Amino acid sequence: MHTVPPAPVRLTAGTLTLRPWEPEDAAGLAGLYADEAMRRWASAPVHDGPSAARWVAEQRRGWETGERLAFAVRETDASDARPSGHVVLRRGSAGSASAEVGYWTAAHARGRGVAPRALTAVADWAFAVFAADGLTRLDLLHQVDNTASCRVAEKSGFALSGLLPAAPPAFPLDGHRHVRRVPAPA
Incomplete structure (x- = not known):
């Protein structure tokens, strides 16, 4: 059984607010896609x-x-x-040392640093909240031809750690694995 953070979780990163998805968010979601x-x-x-409502x-x-x-x-x-x-x-499984992050940015928000700020906020939060459960590493995976995701990963402190072979149909091309590790105690 996973530890579930107390609700509601709300994070901020400068002018960004991150919160769990709400049913009313579905109305604009299909348009973004x-x-x-x-x-x-x-x-x-x-x-x-x-x-969108199902998602x-x-x-x-x-x-x-x-x-x-x-x-x-x-x-x-x-x-x-x-x-x-x-x-x-x-x-992953309860007590796992690693977890995976993913993200997307809507067209109207691209090019303004939204993805790196949001991803950094979630990574920092995850390490703070789940360190006691043993979380020490976050993985970010993307296809090799997604150069924008590579830039976001690097800006967010995720170092390129290796290549992944294609796994069709979900990943038809080879991929990159980026890793961010829990910060060392000060």
Whole structure:
């Protein structure tokens, strides 16, 4: 059984607010997936209102089990009410030393540092909250042709640690593994 952080979890990173996905977020989510880059890099099958509602419900179930802790990213200084991004912490078995992070950034928020700030906030939070459970390493995986994800990983303190062989259909091309380790005590 996973340790589930006390609710509600709300993180900030400058002008960003990160919080668990809410049912009302589904309304704008399908529109975000109209973007070609979102459809290419994000694996979620979101294409209309009902599929967006199912996706949000799945994110909420992840919080209930403690296995998949997903955050909606919002820019507090933006006039656009749609989510600007998403960051998720996927935890392995209870007591595992490693977990995986993933993210996406909406088209309207790209190029402004949203992804690195949000990813850094979730990584820092994960190490602070789950160190007692033994968490010491976070992995970030992406296909080799996703150069933007490589840049985000590096800006967020995830060092390139190796190449991964293709694993179709989810990963049709080779990939990169980036790793961030728990900071050493001061």
